[in-house]
Amino acid sequence: MGSGDAAPYAELWADHGDVTLFGAWGPIERGYGPVTRTFDWVASRFSDGALVPRHEVIGYSGDLAYTVGFERGQVRVDAGDAVEMTIRVTHVLRRLDGNWRIVHRHADFPPADQRHTAPEAEGSRS
Numbered sequence: 334m335g336s337g338d339a340a341p342y343a344e345l346w347a348d349h350g351d352v353t354l355f356g357a358w359g360p361i362e363r364g365y366g367p368v369t370r371t372f373d374w375v376a377s378r379f380s381d382g383a384l385v386p387r388h389e390v391i392g393y394s395g396d397l398a399y400t401v402g403f404e405r406g407q408v409r410v411d412a413g414d415a416v417e418m419t420i421r422v423t424h425v426l427r428r429l430d431g432n433w434r435i436v437h438r439h440a441d442f443p444p445a446d447q448r449h450t451a452p453e454a455e456g457s458r459s
Contacts, residue, residue, distance in 0.1 A: 335383040335408045335418075339376035343369045347427060347434035357420050357440040382408030384418065396428040404440075419443060 334342050346352055346365060354362045354371060362368045384404040391400050404420045425437035 334372070334376050335379050335406055337376050337380045339369070339372035343372050345435050347429055347436050349436070351436070353437045355437075355439040357442055378410050380409045380412065381415065382406055382418075384408065384420065386422070393426075398426040398428075398433060400424045400426070403443075 346368065348365045350364045352363070352365055352368055354360060354368045356362070356371060356375070358375065360371045360374075362371050384406040386400075386402060386404050388400045388402040390402070392398065401423050402421075404418075404422050406418060407415050408418050409415050410418075419442070420440050421443050422438065422440045424435050426433045427436045428434075
């Protein structure tokens with residue numbers, strides 16, 4: 334994706350009408366066609382880079398699985414300068430015909446941890 338090619342990532346998805354995407358740049362889509370068209374749009378914004386997944390948690394039960402982690406790398410967005418990018422990502426996968434396929438992605442840009450910047454709550458002072 335980070336190099337501008339959505340096809341390899343789209344191939345990991347189940348070709349079903351119930352797949353869903355909650356994208357980092359705002360799109361919310363349902364169905365393989367709308368989801369993969371959104372991947373094409375995202376890929377068209379990227380060039381000269383890669384986003385590498387790092388899974389913090391991986392779990393499964395039966396035919397359902399999930400991953401929770403980050404995608405990090407250096408990319409160019411909209412032909413700009415190369416920048417470091419970090420995306421928080423959760424995937425849900427389903428085993429279909431013996432193969433694991435993604436059925437949901439929720440991604441966002443991690444916000445600042447407000448515990449370190451928020452004023453102390455009233456009444457919690459010693």
